[in-house]
Amino acid sequence: MRAVADSSRIEGDALPEPPSREQLVRKLALAVQSHDVPATLHLLSDYVGAAHFLLARCDLIQEQGLDYIVSSDWPFDLVRRVAPEIASNYAKSSELEKCLSLFTPGFSLLPDDVIVPGSISRQYCSLGLCVGRTRYMLLLLFTEGLILSQERLRELGLLAAYAASSSEQMSNKAERDFELTERELECLFWIAEGKTSDEIAMILGISRNTINNYITSVMRKTGTKTRSEAIAYAVRNNLV
Template identity: 65%
Template sequence: MEMLRADAVWSSQAAPARVCGRGISREQLIRRLGEAAGHNGLGGGLAALTEYVGATHYLLARHDLSQDGGLDFVVCSDWPFDIVRRLSGIVAGLQAKTTELEKCLSVLQPSFHLMPDDVDPPRGISRTYCAVTFNVGRSRFSLMLLFPEDVILSQEELREVAVLAAYTASLKTAVEVRQDREFELTERELECLFWIAEGKTSEEIAVILGISRNTINNYITSVMRKTATRTRSEAIAHAVRNNLV
């Protein structure tokens, strides 16, 4: 899957392409978001945001679930299922290749991606889709949007929609993801993370905490799994960004 810079997508549009006007007014959007919040309806809120920015379909992905494979990373979506299934591995792969610094810099910055050649979008829908990331607490999400072939999405409105999507998701106390998995770090894992940030090795941390080096490495592996990081440096960056140390 190829990622395109926003300006590249804009310049590559054919002459008939139009900058999309809002599907609904701001007043209608706020009213529908209020109704969705009152009924704890994440889908209704995302549908309103999608229509507001001029897109056709939405998919809300939670990044800390993408590393496990499968479709558990999909929080809420009205994308055609065959496209979601095809893109699931690609989304996980993109997440794995992204550094902590890149994750920080990409927040609220729309990016555009081309679907693989073997994916057939619905009739009239562009093969390019948009993704914009945001954080809700310590969890990282992406709102991924399909849009018509003849439409250019407004970056300003996409950033606005991402902020409102974060607000909408934060109101939903029981997001449709697995509830039996605990992503909060344990006290011992936080201790290990603190000492890593202090520049200590596994052997040194083992002496400090009075447990074996293998146990320390297990804790550190668990930290990286829960924080979706690949190295100790990325884990430290994640901890600093989220005020964990």
């Protein structure tokens, strides 16, 4: 299986020996204590021989711009060009495909018009992982011709989830998941129960228009476009 690496390396140079698991665990513990997300991702990238990392937060992926990208050392022009395609591909994936991608490395090709730096391959590796209720996607670039260790890639998802869950910085950012008000959560619960806006209005004793405003707010905050998507989000994140 092939992939990509550090644009600063000169072609023909010997690649450095990746750290052992024991070395990684020691360094990872120190980086996690410092709440340094980029440092932990650099360590994990080195462990599998990756040159560049990009960590995206999937529940924010439908937002405009690059807000859903948590941390990345990909060249910025590459991030700006590829980010819309990452979001589009994720949105097109079924819920089953998203679940199957968790902790399972997958490989894709960068678009043909993308300029990749140095000896970096056009192929990249993606790995889904969960941190509590939040789902993330880790994308890795490697040096052209590098043979990946499938064993280390499988470990990578678990180690990345550990590092992310222990990071105060990422935990603070994850608080955006829980900005739903009590009324919004009530409406979300009742639409998950199959109730219409009129029925919810009768149950809660408020107007149908107010219910629709709450539901619109729920979909905006959760990055969903339909009631069905909002229900799926709520189930996935244990909100109902």
